[in-house]
Amino acid sequence: MWGMRTGLLAVAVMALGMVPAGQVLGQESAEAAADEIPREIPTSAFAGQLQLEGARLSPDGRRFAFTVLRDEQLYVSVFDAQTLQLVDGAMVGDPDDFKWLRWVGNNNLLFSITGVDDRYDARYSRLLAYEVGTRRSQALVLDRMSFDGDNIVSINHDEEFVLVSMAAGWGQRPDVWRFDLDPENDEVEGERIEVRQTQVFDWYADETGVVRLGLGYRGNGRYTLRYRSGEDDDWDTVARTRLDDEDAFEHWDFMGLRSGSDIGYSIAIPEGGDRRALMEFDFSTGEPGRVVFQSPGEDVSSVVFDSDRNPIAVGYSGENYRREWIDPEIRRWRTMLGQALPQSRVTILDITDDRSRMLVLQSGPADPGALYVFTPADRNLALFAEYRPEVPAALLVEPTSIRYEARDGTSIQAYLTLPRGRDAKDLPLIVHPHGGPYGVRDTDRYNDMVQLLANRGYAVIQPNFRGSGGFGEAFELLGNGQIGRAMQDDLDDAVAHLVSEGLVDPQRVCILGSSYGGFAALWGAIRNPEIYRCAVSFAGVTHFERQLNYDSDYFFGRNRGRWWDRVDGDQTNFDLDDVSPAVQVRRLTRPVLLVHGEEDNVVPYDQYELMVDRADDADIEIETLSFEEAAHGFTRPEDEQAYYDAVVDFLERHNPAD
Numbered sequence: 001m002w003g004m005r006t007g008l009l010a011v012a013v014m015a016l017g018m019v020p021a022g023q024v025l026g027q028e029s030a031e032a033a034a035d036e037i038p039r040e041i042p043t044s045a046f047a048g049q050l051q052l053e054g055a056r057l058s059p060d061g062r063r064f065a066f067t068v069l070r071d072e073q074l075y076v077s078v079f080d081a082q083t084l085q086l087v088d089g090a091m092v093g094d095p096d097d098f099k100w101l102r103w104v105g106n107n108n109l110l111f112s113i114t115g116v117d118d119r120y121d122a123r124y125s126r127l128l129a130y131e132v133g134t135r136r137s138q139a140l141v142l143d144r145m146s147f148d149g150d151n152i153v154s155i156n157h158d159e160e161f162v163l164v165s166m167a168a169g170w171g172q173r174p175d176v177w178r179f180d181l182d183p184e185n186d187e188v189e190g191e192r193i194e195v196r197q198t199q200v201f202d203w204y205a206d207e208t209g210v211v212r213l214g215l216g217y218r219g220n221g222r223y224t225l226r227y228r229s230g231e232d233d234d235w236d237t238v239a240r241t242r243l244d245d246e247d248a249f250e251h252w253d254f255m256g257l258r259s260g261s262d263i264g265y266s267i268a269i270p271e272g273g274d275r276r277a278l279m280e281f282d283f284s285t286g287e288p289g290r291v292v293f294q295s296p297g298e299d300v301s302s303v304v305f306d307s308d309r310n311p312i313a314v315g316y317s318g319e320n321y322r323r324e325w326i327d328p329e330i331r332r333w334r335t336m337l338g339q340a341l342p343q344s345r346v347t348i349l350d351i352t353d354d355r356s357r358m359l360v361l362q363s364g365p366a367d368p369g370a371l372y373v374f375t376p377a378d379r380n381l382a383l384f385a386e387y388r389p390e391v392p393a394a395l396l397v398e399p400t401s402i403r404y405e406a407r408d409g410t411s412i413q414a415y416l417t418l419p420r421g422r423d424a425k426d427l428p429l430i431v432h433p434h435g436g437p438y439g440v441r442d443t444d445r446y447n448d449m450v451q452l453l454a455n456r457g458y459a460v461i462q463p464n465f466r467g468s469g470g471f472g473e474a475f476e477l478l479g480n481g482q483i484g485r486a487m488q489d490d491l492d493d494a495v496a497h498l499v500s501e502g503l504v505d506p507q508r509v510c511i512l513g514s515s516y517g518g519f520a521a522l523w524g525a526i527r528n529p530e531i532y533r534c535a536v537s538f539a540g541v542t543h544f545e546r547q548l549n550y551d552s553d554y555f556f557g558r559n560r561g562r563w564w565d566r567v568d569g570d571q572t573n574f575d576l577d578d579v580s581p582a583v584q585v586r587r588l589t590r591p592v593l594l595v596h597g598e599e600d601n602v603v604p605y606d607q608y609e610l611m612v613d614r615a616d617d618a619d620i621e622i623e624t625l626s627f628e629e630a631a632h633g634f635t636r637p638e639d640e641q642a643y644y645d646a647v648v649d650f651l652e653r654h655n656p657a658d
Contacts, residue, residue, distance in 0.1 A: 037421035038395040041455050043644035045390035046448040048637030052361075052371045052385060057350045058106045059157040061357030063087060063132070064350075064373070065101060065109055072629065072636055074098050076109065078132055081357055081373050084384055088132045095635040096599055099125065099150065105160035107132050108181045110140075112150040123601060125150040127164065129181050129188060138188045140179045146170050154205040163193070163211070165203045172196065176203050176211050197235070199224055206257040207309045213257060213283060227283045229262055239286025254281065258309040263289065265311060267300055274472040276300050278314050293326065299470050307353040317443055317470040323347060329355070333376060340381060343367065363387070365444040366396035366451070388448075395420070396451050399444050399462070404497035406466075406490050410478065413471065414463040414494055415444050418503075419454045419657075427459040428508040428657050429498060431491055431524070431532075434462065435515030438479055438566050439469035449512075452644060457657030459504060465490035481569015483544065484523050484579025491520060492531055510655045512536040512647070515603060515632065522581040522611075525590040534654040536647055538595040539603050539632050542611040543583065544576040550604055582607075585614045592622045593650045595643060597630025623650065
């Protein structure tokens with residue numbers, strides 16, 4: 001029988017086990033009429049994140065693993081996919097030090113762990129192998145190695161080995177090392193199978209583990225594509241390009257190499273086009289081939305391959321994120337799952353090679369979501385866990401995709417969420433810009449902050465301003481050199497559009513964001529106090545010159561030049577100090593709540609400290625809140641709830657909804 005979420009017992013995930021939460025779903029519909037103001041959902045219901053979207057099936061589908069946070073520590077839990085019972089688990093440690101997990105065979109998990117090298121004050125990554133059942137763990141390291149130690153080239157599940165691109169020392173080009181995770185090995189040692197080449201910084205292998213492609217950088221924007229057809233063939237340079245060429249390799253995302261063939265795949269922009277598509281690529285000539293899949297209006301952003309490196313699905317975002325299943329059998333199952341779970345969207349998160357088991361996510365713009373385990377053979381769809389068991393979906397509201405015209409005529413897409421039970425006129429508004437900013441975008445996926453604000457009576461607008469990804473290369477390039485300028489205009493123009501429609505009261509507009517969105521919030525309050533009566537900035541950039549210098553320690557080769565080019569654009573007369581809040585703080589006349597995590601290694605805490613010091617020097621009062629154990633996001637539910645409480649309190653004082 002197909003399972004249904006409504007009426008089932010919600011399940012809360014604990015660190016090493018499962019316990020029933022005791023809450024029956026679907027019982028709030030009576031109090032959730034669209035024409036009534038819903039009750040306030042407590043901030044605690046939105047705090048603390050289950051990381052189920054990272055859940056992964058073992059190759060045979062008998063188990064699945066995911067991470068969960070408890071008592072400020074991160075755990076990896078392994079469950080039996082049939083019984084949904086816990087079979088193993090391990091403490092990983094500090095959640096800020098964990099990046100991802102992968103299976104290698106059916107008995108080994110691979111964790112990517114990061115740390116800080118005090119000698120260089122720089123972060124490094126390492127791989128840790130964990131054997132399920134025996135709980136044996138070993139680090140996959142060399143005697144001497146560079147900072148980057150988790151760049152996987154290939155995983156072989158049958159023979160239980162992994163190929164990793166690692167450099168044996170700082171400043172070296174990477175070799176490719178093989179690590180065998182055979183349980184009979186007392187100690188896992190790396191075997192070098194591909195010696196570094198002078199130019200190559202990125203390696204690719206086919207599905208058998210033969211390394212056959214290398215992307216090289218020679219400096220001064222010059223790139224090379226090195227290739228061989230098989231293990232016994234010689235390496236050859238099949239293509240060269242420059243960064244400023246229209247066909248530069250930065251536009252190509254190589255993948256899908258298959259044994260016995262020179263034809264693989266890439267996500268790239270077809271000749272004469274503007275949207276990224278899934279294309280064939282002839283690696284023997286360095287030339288693109290036919291288009292396998294493209295959307296008329298959106299960029300293809302991801303692809304799923306089967307074990308033989310055949311593409312079976314692509315992901316792309318338009319007004320909403322979609323995963324299109326190319327494979328007809330899986331597409332049929334996806335359709336049936338959608339019919340069985342009709343309330344929200346259904347996404348197949350993971351699927352075994354033999355298609356005997358799937359992990360399925362049911363979620364939506366107004367639905368936090370739930371994870372299911374699906375076994376096609378007996379059509380058993382089992383509910384595993386709720387993402388937000390204490391957030392009643394019946395009290396939430398779906399965003400609407402809208403478009404408006406910026407002042408220069410550019411069409412901007414955005415998501416507008418209106419509060420339930422209130423007339424859609426003269427509403428208080430929160431402008432909520434996304435982070436990034438380049439190549440990143442908002443979607444209509446469920447968003448805790450948006451739903452919290454809507455529940456408190458605010459309209460929320462999420463503009464995908466110029467520079468955002470997913471709308472084609474030309475739109476993304478419009479953001480070059482426009483930080484704090486045209487990109488900021490797009491946010492202001494969203495307000496003007498909603499005011500002209502009569503939806504928003506122009507005297508009740510605030511702006512709130514994180515990371516780049518945190519900068520945009522600060523800058524909006526400084527630059528346009530006539531538009532914004534208050535601002536909330538979490539982890540926001542306050543001084544761009546210092547941030548770029550900090551970023552340069554983490555960008556190498558082509559990435560460093562691309563980032564600077566995007567921020568500076570081609571305008572030599574543009575001074576970043578002119579749009580840096582810490583430099584322009586004396587212009588601030590509106591209330592600001594400045595929030596930051598002391599462990600943030602993306603936008604460092606000294607950006608927050610600088611803004612506070614400059615405000616003090618200028619005798620400008622700002623409200624501040626810092627979290628000792630938070631990074632670029634929250635790991636402790638109590639910190640996240642404290643942030644939500646502070647936001648709600650700040651807005652109630654400076655921009656009350658009622």
